[in-house]
Amino acid sequence: MAALPHAAPRPPEGSGGWGVRLAAAAVAALLVYLVIVPLVLLGVSSLRPTGFPLEPGLTFGNFATVYGDPRFPKLVGTTVMFALGSTGLALVFGILLAWLIERTDMPGRGAFRMLVILPMATPPVLLAIGWAMLLSPRTGLFNLILMDVFGLQSAPFNVYTLPGMIFVESLALVPTAFLFLAPAFRNMDPNLEEAALTSGAGAWFMVRRVLLPLLWPAIAACGAFLLIVCFVVFDIPGTLGMPARIYVLSTQIYYLTADSPAGVPLYGQVSALGTFFLLILFGLGYLYYRFTRQSQKYRTISGKGFRPRLIPLGPWRWLAAGGVTLYFALAVLAPLAILVWASLMPYQTRPTLSSLGLATLENHLDFLRNARLITATVNSLTVAFFAATLVAILSLVVSWLVVRQRAPGAQLIDNLAFTPIAIPGVMLGVAMVYVYLTLDFVFPIYGSIWILVVAYVTHYLSFGSRLANGVMVQIHPELEEAARASGAGPGRVLRRITAPLVWPAVAAIWIWVLAHAMRELSTALMLSGRENTVLPTLLWDYWTGGEPTRAATVGVWLIVALAVFLTIWHVLSERSANTRAR
């Protein structure tokens, strides 16, 4: 797919001997099994007349049906607009927040740094539901208030539109953008800015000629990553777009899977559509690689210590703080408040004073004493724990082989670890069903929580390995070299030197995967069975089953739990950054 990231000083290529070679072979085999086997099954499915891989026949009819459909160009156009719009808006918010929090003297920066990632605790489907309650054209609370205050005849906003979808998606993505960009802002060497300023450069000149060139690779890499996410995301387009018949590629795949008029899922068309998806996403993945490679070149963090220069905002600092507070209110408080409201209602109703009389704790009491909910909670925690642990370990090993050891086949291993990001959750779920039905006699995990663990490990490995690579290249190999010179083998070096150094990053990967696995919906839906109900599928069950108030209740508790996890993650990440800075 692309070249490996350029690291800081590295050991010679192919070092480590047979131990490393064996480890590399084992990891490569595991990744081929996790990533390539499902993709092959999808390829077979696209060539079957019925789409079921184990049924007879060979055809290109599914491709003809999908790509010959006159609505296909519109579908692609809508998808591209959604992805570009969401990415662009999220980048603007993310850059602004990263700059304000990391490089200015805005008051409350420490608190904002923690608050800004909290939207990640809100499952996107809940964010969409919350915003539907706030900005729907007829009953949305914000619309009603604005119509009342300004005497408007019609609602000023409609969330069931492409701009509405883009707005909500961008809110969901801002924390990820911030997490990508904040280190780049934080780690920028102030000497360059100071040199520009002392040379008489104005602020705009400095931004244009110094800051942007320095930040461009990080911004571009972040943009490519967000674009990939926007192409595969289902929750928000599914909740806000499908009712208004605004389809993107992922919702079209879901429609063909779950609501096909034929009575069974049209897997053949799903897989044929998926190949187009994969081509686009692999292209974006390549761009992402290129940009991250660039960002390694531009990395300015080094052994010498420095503190980034904080730009004084003067009287604007309070306005900036107000703006960030507004973002936090929109991204977290408003949707959470409306969900809390819904969770207190016996049925979905708009927030009015007269509705207050209906308030009841029944949904919350039911949550606390419902055996199914307890089972789903235990399942969610178990799946998230094992997925997070395995991703953290595998990411560390992959990164060690790729970055530190430059093991034979490092390029292949790195590409395989990154590939799953290009597979939409719905498609991954379909593929996993086939893999584990076919291999049921070897790995009888179909219908159990373990199939979810395998799916999540596959899916989140791309993130884990990127983060681990990023940290691994920043650690100078002197300590490892010293250990090797003292006679320690590669395994011992990994265990005693490298692993402790990257431990904070591994912990950060662990918590990030834990939080995302707790809220993941699309893959879980495709793999759900009676024995592996998790909180997101239960929430979806309630939502589609006409119990939005119970769905909101599950959501509120889920958000609270995830917020706790993310706070822990943030603390660990900060510690990781401080450790590296030292």
Added chain:
Amino acid sequence: MADLVKRRTLLAGTAFAALAASGASRAETPAATLDKLAATARGKGPIIWYESSPTDQADQIVAAFGKRFQGLEVRHQRDAGGAGIGGRVIQEVQGNTRTADLLTGSASVIWQLVNREMVVRQDWAALGVAPTVAHTPFTIASTTAVYVILTNRQMVSDAEAPKNWDDLTDPKWRNKLGLWIRAEPQLSLASLWGEQRTMAFIEKMNAQRPFLFKSTFPLAQQVAAGEVPVGVGLYHAALPPIRRGAPIRVQNTDPVATTTLHSAVIAQGQNREGGLLMALWLATPEGALVYEKATGRGHAGVPGTEVQKMLAGRTLAEFGADKVPANLEMFERFNKALAAGAQAVR
């Protein structure tokens, strides 16, 4: 279609019929037949039942079944998506893993399984089942979903509330109408109206720029919330919010569009006798009433159910299960028209 049925499937069906008939004539009471099947089903493991009701509701049915047939356990697997339930069975059968013993769903789903020789052919008469309930050798009716017009009582007065299908095409409901994403009620209406008139109706509805919902459950909730003041939904889906006090008005139509959900015994199921027992029990007054009480969906073919009283004397619009294969393409055309409609008029 019988020529598509695999020999072992036929044999399995014959075995059930023989079991039902053994030691008794066709006049044997259904209760005795059920008890014989229960005796055979015990010891063959739990009965796996794929169906669409929310699990909380299904638990009530499962409990009542377990009380009636001691020693038999039913495991309910929900799939509300419609198409997914059939796909799951196909995948599991082809993967040679444990699959459903009984599937309850729309005839279009079951027919996909029949075409793949995955459904047991039954001699329903030998099992004491009336032909009005079992339309084909593969299916037995389990419940009837009834489409009604739902309106928000606080936003739409009694006088202006739409009373029948044509009222929904009044321009005053433009941007205020909610529909199911699947053209099931339209397909049922086509049994009386024909394809041309039904397609014209769909196009008129499209001009209203309706919101499409994945299921009629959230549709009913959105009518309650006032997001869509008017909707065409399933009666049983509106019951939960109505029971909680939501301001939803229910209007029966004439003709009444209905969709019968059928049960089919899966040929590759491990406990096919248990699956058949469950299917037969759901078609008895006892089973139908338990099912209706739990889900709000009654059995129009079983006397004593609420839905039977509700539909009495009305004109019903629905294709029989035997007509489904011939109508699949028409259904697909309706679905496409519904999905493309709003974009076309925008």
